[in-house]
Amino acid sequence: MAASEREGYPFHLIPAPLIGWYRANRRALPWRENPTPYRVWVSEIMLQQTRVEAARDYYLRFLRELPDVRALAECPEEKLLKLWEGLGYYSRARNLQRAAKIVCERYGGVFPAEERALRELPGIGEYTAGAILSIAFGKRAPAVDGNVLRVASRLTEDPSPVSDPRYKAHLSRELAAVYPSEGRDCSDFTQALMELGALVCKPSSPDCAACPVRALCRAAEHGTQASFPVLPEKKEKRREDIFVFLIRTPRGIAVRKREAGVLKGMWEFPSLTLSDAGGKAAEDILKGWGMSAFKVERSRKYTHIFTHIRWDMTCFLVEADSAPFCVFSEAELESAVSLPTAFRQCLSLLEE
Ligand code: SF4
Incomplete structure (x- = not known):
């Protein structure tokens, strides 16, 4: 009681x-x-x-x-x-x-x-x-x-x-x-x-x-x-390392819909968890997606915290002739594409 x-x-x-x-x-x-x-x-x-x-x-x-x-x-x-x-x-x-x-x-x-x-x-x-x-x-x-x-x-x-x-x-x-x-x-x-x-x-x-x-x-x-109030003990958030690819082509930036996991069904810059990457380098992952004419320009680290999980993200800026994904101009990304904050922050990589 x-x-x-x-x-x-x-x-x-x-x-x-x-x-x-x-x-x-x-x-x-x-x-x-x-x-x-x-x-x-x-x-x-x-x-x-x-x-x-x-x-x-x-x-x-x-x-x-x-x-x-x-x-x-x-x-x-x-x-x-x-x-x-x-x-x-x-x-x-x-x-x-x-x-x-x-x-x-x-x-x-x-x-x-x-x-x-x-x-x-x-x-x-x-x-x-x-x-x-x-x-x-x-x-x-x-x-x-x-x-x-x-x-x-x-x-x-x-x-x-x-x-x-x-x-x-x-x-x-x-x-x-x-x-x-x-x-x-x-x-x-x-x-x-x-x-x-x-x-x-x-x-x-x-x-x-x-x-x-x-x-x-x-x-x-x-x-x-x-x-008061008596609070439950805080649980450690699960951490996930993730590669994100900001692929810029002459027609715009590549995005795709996430098929599984957190933010399923939302737009993302193509990404892969480190465990799914299985030790592959960024270039090999891009080649595995069927890309050929590209150059990895630079990378930057980002973090995003969800309720139960923390993403430690390494985002690569990639210049490419084309990409096997949907492509939107930066203006379209801003005005018409609902891009989760976790990914939208990566756009700052374009500013260097
Ligand atoms: S209800 Fe909260 S603010 Fe009001 S007296 Fe009690 S502890 Fe203070």
């Missing part, structure tokens, strides 16, 4: 001060204006992978191009991936579109206001469903993300690891039981918990003096803020 259950933390006391604080202090963010289910959904998926400041521009551009669920459902994939470029996790963009198609086909373009129906949509889990239901529909549905877990674990001094699904489920139940009546209060309570975590109860330096629930916080009372 969690500590907060044993000692009966008074969750019912937190909505009122949090909602009042939120209304006076909330940041003006584009997805908070007119929070339709579509707008809340897109913003939440973006915010799962990037900070608020960075997400703002992506969000505005996305909404400008794809203002509603029907526009998203009908968007050509290449354009969608281009709008998503730089955010990473391209499967999320694809899931957005798959879900948009289902909303159009099954629900006539209107989001269902029901948890089970929302969670049947690709890419929508418990958290996103809760965010859409409470923020857009004003329903009594918590949305427990990392910010909310941190705030709650400090308020209650709960020693459960926040990565434990049982703790999350327990917290969701506790919060669901104290949600205000349906409507704007529900929407604001969800956002208040998130906003408190983002602005005040920050990971390493909580500003307890400015906190609207300071009087209800056990960690602040005991000076134990730094001990």
